Amino acid sequence: xxxxxxxxxxxxxxxxxxxxxxxxxxxxxxxxxxxxxxxxxxxxxxxxxxxxxxxxxxxxxxxxxxxxxxxxxxxxxxxxxxxxxxxxxxxxxxxxxxxxxxxxxxxxxxxxxxxxxxxxxxxxxxxxxxxxxxxxxxxxxxxxxxxxxxxxxxxxxxxxxxxxxxxxxxxxxxxxxxxxxxxxxxxxxxxxxxxxxxxxxxxxxxxxxxxxxxxxxxxxxxxxxxxxxxxxxxxxxxxxxxxxxxxxxxxxxxxxxxxxxxxxxxxxxxxxxxxxxxxxxxxxxxxxxxxxxxxxxxxxxxxxxxxxxxxxxxxxxxxxxxxxxxxxxxxxxxxxxxxxxxxxxxxxxxxxxxxxxxxxxxxxxxxxxxxxxxxxxxxxxxxxxxxxxxxxxxxxxxxxxxxxxxxxxxxxxxxxxxxxxxxxxxxxxxxxxxxxxxxxxxxxxxxxxxxxxxxxxxxxxxxxxxxxxxxxxxxxxxxxxxxxxx
Amino acid sequence: xxxxxxxxxxxxxxxxxxxxxxxxxxxxxxxxxxxxxxxxxxxxxxxxxxxxxxxxxxxxxxxxxxxxxxxxxxxxxxxxxxxxxxxxxxxxxxxxxxxxxxxxxxxxxxxxxxxxxxxxxxxxxxxxxxxxxxxxxxxxxxxxxxxxxxxxxxxxxxxxxxxxxxxxxxxxxxxxxxxxxxxxxxxxxxxxxxxxxxxxxxxxxxxxxxxxxxxxxxxxxxxxxxxxxxxxxxxxxxxxxxxxxxxxxxxxxxxxxxxxxxxxxxxxx
Ligand code: SF4
Numbered sequence: 001x002x003x004x005x006x007x008x009x010x011x012x013x014x015x016x017x018x019x020x021x022x023x024x025x026x027x028x029x030x031x032x033x034x035x036x037x038x039x040x041x042x043x044x045x046x047x048x049x050x051x052x053x054x055x056x057x058x059x060x061x062x063x064x065x066x067x068x069x070x071x072x073x074x075x076x077x078x079x080x081x082x083x084x085x086x087x088x089x090x091x092x093x094x095x096x097x098x099x100x101x102x103x104x105x106x107x108x109x110x111x112x113x114x115x116x117x118x119x120x121x122x123x124x125x126x127x128x129x130x131x132x133x134x135x136x137x138x139x140x141x142x143x144x145x146x147x148x149x150x151x152x153x154x155x156x157x158x159x160x161x162x163x164x165x166x167x168x169x170x171x172x173x174x175x176x177x178x179x180x181x182x183x184x185x186x187x188x189x190x191x192x193x194x195x196x197x198x199x200x201x202x203x204x205x206x207x208x209x210x211x212x213x214x215x216x217x218x219x220x221x222x223x224x225x226x227x228x229x230x231x232x233x234x235x236x237x238x239x240x241x242x243x244x245x246x247x248x249x250x251x252x253x254x255x256x257x258x259x260x261x262x263x264x265x266x267x268x269x270x271x272x273x274x275x276x277x278x279x280x281x282x283x284x285x286x287x288x289x290x291x292x293x294x295x296x297x298x299x300x301x302x303x304x305x306x307x308x309x310x311x312x313x314x315x316x317x318x319x320x321x322x323x324x325x326x327x328x329x330x331x332x333x334x335x336x337x338x339x340x341x342x343x344x345x346x347x348x349x350x351x352x353x354x355x356x357x358x359x360x361x362x363x364x365x366x367x368x369x370x371x372x373x374x375x376x377x378x379x380x381x382x383x384x385x386x387x388x389x390x391x392x393x394x395x396x397x398x399x400x401x402x403x404x405x406x407x408x409x410x411x412x413x414x415x416x417x418x419x420x421x422x423x424x425x426x427x428x429x430x431x432x433x434x435x436x437x438x439x440x441x442x443x444x445x446x447x448x449x450x451x452x453x454x455x456x457x458x459x460x461x462x463x464x465x466x467x468x469x470x471x472x473x474x475x476x477x478x479x480x481x482x483x484x485x486x
Numbered sequence: 487x488x489x490x491x492x493x494x495x496x497x498x499x500x501x502x503x504x505x506x507x508x509x510x511x512x513x514x515x516x517x518x519x520x521x522x523x524x525x526x527x528x529x530x531x532x533x534x535x536x537x538x539x540x541x542x543x544x545x546x547x548x549x550x551x552x553x554x555x556x557x558x559x560x561x562x563x564x565x566x567x568x569x570x571x572x573x574x575x576x577x578x579x580x581x582x583x584x585x586x587x588x589x590x591x592x593x594x595x596x597x598x599x600x601x602x603x604x605x606x607x608x609x610x611x612x613x614x615x616x617x618x619x620x621x622x623x624x625x626x627x628x629x630x631x632x633x634x635x636x637x638x639x640x641x642x643x644x645x646x647x648x649x650x651x652x653x654x655x656x657x658x659x660x661x662x663x664x665x666x667x668x669x670x671x672x673x674x675x676x677x678x679x680x681x682x683x684x685x686x687x688x689x690x691x692x693x694x695x696x697x698x699x700x701x702x703x704x705x706x707x708x709x710x711x712x713x714x715x716x717x718x719x720x721x722x723x724x725x726x727x728x729x730x731x732x733x734x735x736x737x738x739x740x741x742x743x744x745x746x747x748x749x750x751x752x753x754x755x
């Protein structure tokens with residue numbers, strides 16, 4: 001191991017910024033928080049992007065590792081213990097003051113802090129906690145903080161971070177337990193899911209408390225949870241207090257840790273995770289099923305996919321997949337969108353018999369072609385949910401259609417003004433019970449019209465341009481790669 | 487029919503003063519046009535009667551109040567954004583939008599097919615977008631603030647540092663971006679200088695903010711200050727560059743995507 005001694009701050013920043021760059025979750029969104037008139041910072045719900053890196057990813061957060069020293073041996077990671085790379089470590093104060101100085105100049109929305117694991121998970125998280133605490137307490141920083149927590153650290157310390165951070169993530173690393181065993185021998189599914197579950201529960205409890213508008217919590221001698229402020233309120237408020245006190249031990253312990261002051265929200269921007277694709281042999285169906293479960297069972301805000309890069313030139317592992325893996329990643333993100341915003345289930349999109357996405361069609365067109373019996377739909381009657389299933393109609397245009405229908409009957413001419421992509425939608429809709437053209441509703445004919453070429457993937461000299469993704473997910477750097485750091 | 491052209495000062499108040507005047511003169515809305523001064527003022531039209539309308543705060547305020555009451559605050563915001571734009575036809579668009587608004591009330595903003603309403607929405611959207619862009623891409627530099635007294639910062643303001651930024655917007659966005667940065671940096675002295683329109687937004691630590699016109703003419707040294715980086719500042723900028731240059735994933739290099747996402751004019755350094 002090469003230890004970088006006497007590194008300048010600039011050198012550390014280069015090393016620890018470089019080491020963190022493979023983490024794809026760079027979004028600063030998910031929480032709206034006005035400035036409080038003191039200290040520095042606020043947070044904007046939609047996130048703010050301050051620059052774009054040379055690969056087109058948005059730069060919104062100071063994304064760094066606390067250290068790239070690591071005692072683990074993940075095969076996909078350049079910082080694994082056995083590699084001869086220069087090692088650097090920030091002090092918590094360095095992390096905090098860099099964040100503040102960049103933030104004051106409007107370079108960033110906040111901090112994304114991750115870390116290599118050294119000497120063990122608990123110590124690692126302790127240093128991260130210190131950096132975050134300096135920011136929140138000493139610098140009174142009110143901007144965005146995302147902390148990637150380390151599996152294997154205690155729940156107490158993980159929870160403490162949760163009271164200070166806006167978003168937390170625990171990386172799933174690989175879609176299957178088998179893949180994890182092969183590539184990340186020091187990590188187990190169990191140690192990964194445990195903090196994920198804890199954060200989920202914390203968020204849920206915190207939200208419940210928020211809904212009850214109970215501002216301060218204490219625990220009385222007889223172990224009852226007291227809610228300050230409302231205890232002397234109306235009988236209805238007192239009822240709330242009793243209801244709270246009936247909660248379990250976990251809730252009580254959880255609330256006791258809640259710090260005073262108005263920062264006291266638990267991971268208000270929710271949690272995310274990411275997994276590497278293309279390193280182990282999982283098919284799209286497996287990946288999407290895991291994704292769906294993460295949303296359903298862990299209430300994640302986002303699941304990120306990260307195309308495998310063989311940074312260690314490991315001859316047993318696939319080489320960089322180039323265009324193919326980027327195309328696949330793009331399909332996964334499209335499908336992820338359909339799950340989160342369009343009411344689709346994985347089983348609508350893929351099956352064990354048809355386990356991979358069609359590379360020629362986006363998942364929604366593909367779905368429509370396989371369910372021609374559902375189309376065409378009448379624009380003036382179809383429900384919002386049905387409109388969402390039409391290729392070329394997005395969340396916004398579906399909403400506009402539903403609103404505009406109240407004002408009168410819609411015709412084709414109105415639709416493009418509402419943002420409907422007619423080129424694709426035209427095969428699947430009628431207006432006033434007529435289709436725009438006479439079309440042979442046959443899978444093969446339609447397929448030839450709908451092949452997804454230049455419309456989505458703009459081929460440029462440098463490679464693929466994710467036009468649609470960049471637009472609908474503006475501000476979220478979801479084009480990326482695998483994790484380094486934890 | 488004789489056409490009437492009212493010339494007004496190029497400001498929100500100026501435009502609303504002219505709208506008030508148009509209603510008073512009663513030449514008929516279809517035959518009346520409002521233009522901002524400084525735009526083709528020389529270019530007199532042969533069959534038009536022109537009138538100069540001086541700024542009148544009371545008149546402007548009465549139009550504003552009526553507009554908020556009858557057409558709503560959304561419409562008011564759209565009109566303010568439009569008035570701050572550099573669209574040559576903005577005064578006339580606002581005027582004819584208001585004519586429709588006073589007749590039809592709040593629903594006017596949804597008349598997509600009306601050319602004036604559509605145009606107002608277009609200009610409004612462009613200005614909103616530019617406002618967002620500057621919120622994202624403007625950069626501050628730190629100065630050791632010997633300049634603070636000249637900035638009329640209140641007595642007792644923390645004079646340690648002054649953050650400045652120089653921007654070159656198409657619309658007069660300073661007034662639109664100041665709330666965002668004041669909320670974000672309550673304890674900073676900062677100044678955002680729009681060198682195109684020669685106006686600045688100035689915020690005092692722990693206090694409120696105001697707009698100052700003609701800063702470049704009155705305080706050239708302050709305007710000049712916004713263009714320089716002090717030595718300590720170069721240090722921070724180097725740190726940022728070190729971080730920024732390292733975060734590209736080489737396998738995914740894509741200059742075209744980068745450039746399509748970030749318009750050239752916002753690209754700093
Ligand atoms: S991924 Fe994280 S835990 Fe694994 S080797 Fe890299 S830094 Fe260590």
